[in-house]
Amino acid sequence: MCLQWIGRKELTINYNQAAANTRVVGALIAQFITQLRTTSQAQYGDFHLIGHSLGAHISGYAGERISRIGRITGLDPAGPRFEKRDPKVRLDPTDALFVDAIHTDGDSLIQLGFGLEQPVGHVDYYPNGGENQPGCSKELGQHWFNLKTGGIEEMTGGVACSHMRVLDLFTESINSNCNFVAQPCSSRADFQAGRCNTCGAGCANMGYDSNIQQPLSGTYYLSTNGQSPYCQS
Numbered sequence: 001m002c003l004q005w006i007g008r009k010e011l012t013i014n015y016n017q018a019a020a021n022t023r024v025v026g027a028l029i030a031q032f033i034t035q036l037r038t039t040s041q042a043q044y045g046d047f048h049l050i051g052h053s054l055g056a057h058i059s060g061y062a063g064e065r066i067s068r069i070g071r072i073t074g075l076d077p078a079g080p081r082f083e084k085r086d087p088k089v090r091l092d093p094t095d096a097l098f099v100d101a102i103h104t105d106g107d108s109l110i111q112l113g114f115g116l117e118q119p120v121g122h123v124d125y126y127p128n129g130g131e132n133q134p135g136c137s138k139e140l141g142q143h144w145f146n147l148k149t150g151g152i153e154e155m156t157g158g159v160a161c162s163h164m165r166v167l168d169l170f171t172e173s174i175n176s177n178c179n180f181v182a183q184p185c186s187s188r189a190d191f192q193a194g195r196c197n198t199c200g201a202g203c204a205n206m207g208y209d210s211n212i213q214q215p216l217s218g219t220y221y222l223s224t225n226g227q228s229p230y231c232q233s
Contacts, residue, residue, distance in 0.1 A: 015080065015081075016081070018054055019054060019078070019080070019081040019082070022054050022057045022058045022061060023061050025058045025061070026057075026058045026059070026060065026061025026062040026064070026065070027061065027062070027065060029049075029058065029059075029061075029062040030061075030062040030063075030065035030066050033047055033062065033066060033069070034066065044066055044067065044068050044069045044070065045068055045069070045070040045097060046070055047069050047070050047071075048070055048071040048072075048073065049062060049063065049069070049071070049072045049073070049096070050072075050073045050075065050170070051072070051073070051074060051075065051077075051091075052075040052076065052166065052167060053075070053076060053077065053078045053114065053115075053163065054078045055075075056072075056073075056074030056075060056076070056077035056078065056091050056101065056120075057074075057077060057078060057082060057089075057090050057091050059072045059073075059074065059091065059095070060072060060074075060090060060091035060092060060095040060099075060120075061095075062095075063095030063096045063099075064088075064094070064095050068096075068097055069095070069096045069097065070096060070097055070098070071096050071097065071098045071099070071100075071211055072091065072095055072096040072098075072099045072100075072121075073099075073100050073101070073102075073170070073210075074091050074099070074100070074101035074102070074120060074121065075101075075102055075166040075167060075170055076102060076103055076104045076105050076106075076114070076115040076116075076162075076163055076166040077090070077091050077101055077103075077115065077116045077120055078114065078115065078116060079105075079106065079114060079115050079116035079117065080114070082116055083116050083117065083118060084118060090116075090120060091120045091121070092120055092121075093120075093121055093122050098122055098211050099120070099121035099122050099123075100121045100122065100123045100124070100125070100210045100211070101119070101120050101121040101123075101124045101125070102124075102125045102127065102166050102169065102170065102206060102207075103115055103116065103117065103124060103125065103126050103127075103130040103166075104127060104128075104130065104131075104133055104162050104163065104165050104166040104169070105131060105132075105133070105160075105162035105163040105165075105166075106126075106130045106131050107131040107132065107162075114160060114163040115130075115131075115162075115163055117130065117131075119219055122216065122217050123204060123210060123216045123217060123218065123219075123220065124218075124219045124220070125180075125182050125204075125206040125210075125219075125220050125221075125222070126185075126188065126191070126219065126220070126221045126222075127169060127180070127182075127206065127221075127222055127223070127224050128222075128223055128224055129188045129191055129192060129221065130188060130221075131162065131188075132162055133161065133162040133165045133224075133226070134224065134225065134226030135161070135165075135226030135227055136161030136162045136165065136226075137161070168228065168230060169206070169207065169224065169230055170207055170208065172207075172228065172229065172230055172231060173205075173206065173207020173208045173209065173231075174207070174208045176229060176231055178229065178231035178232075179205045179209070179231070180205060180206035180207050180222060180224070180230075180231050181203050181204075181205060181206075181222060182203060182204050182205070182206045182220035182221060182222035183196045183197065183198060183199055183200070183203055183220060183221060183222065184196070184199070184200050184201060184202070184203070184204075184218055184219070184220055185219060185220065185221040186219065187219075188221075191221040196221050202216075203220070204216050204220050206220065206222060
C-alpha cells in the first residue's frame with residue numbers, strides 16, 4: 001500500500017507552524033494505517049509512505065509510532081528546522097524497515113535551499129550533487145523567504161524548482177524503463193571532482209525500485225538531464 005505525495009503543498013502559509021504540525025499529522029497517519037490493518041488485515045510491512053518536503057518528516061513520525069512499517073521514501077526532506085537535529089524529530093532509518101531519501105535542494109537556507117543535506121535514511125541519493133538541479137535557477141535578490149516569520153511567499157517554479165524536481169524524478173522512476181543508476185560516493189566534493197564514476201561495491205537504482213537491491217546502505221550520487229526525460233542511463 002502506498003500513501004503518496006504527503007505534504008506537497010505545505011509551504012504555502014506559514015512554514016514554522018507547518019513544521020510544528022508534522023508530529024500531529026504523523027500521529028494521525030499512524031492511526032489511519034493502524035485502522036487499515038484492523039479492517040483489512042494488511043500487514044505493516046506492506047505499507048510504503050512517500051512524503052515530499054515536510055511530508056518526509058511526517059512519514060517519519062508515522063513510522064516511529066508503528067513497529068516495522070515496510071518503507072518510507074523521503075523526497076527532498078525539508079531542511080529548515082530539521083537540518084542537524086536529533087533523529088527523534090526528523091526522518092531517520094529507525095522509522096521503517098527501509099528508508100530511502102532523494103535530496104535535490106540541500107543548499108543552505110541563505111541560498112534559498114529548502115531541502116535537507118544530511119543523510120537521513122538507510123540509502124540517500126544526491127542527484128547532481130543534491131542541491132542546484134540542472135535547468136533550475138535561483139535569484140537571490142528576490143525576498144521569497146521571510147526569516148523572521150517563517151512565511152514562504154509565492155512558491156513558484158523559480159525559487160523552488162530544485163525542491164520540486166524530486167517529484168519529477170521519482171515519478172519518472174515509476175513510469176520509465178530507464179534506471180536512475182547511482183554510484184556510491186562519500187561526498188558532493190568527490191562527486192563534483194569526478195571520483196565517483198564506478199560502482200565499486202555496487203550501484204543502486206534511485207527511485208521506486210530502490211528497495212529491490214536490498215541490503216543497501218550509504219550515500220549515492222548520479223547525474224540527470226535538465227528536462228524530461230531526466231534519466232541518463
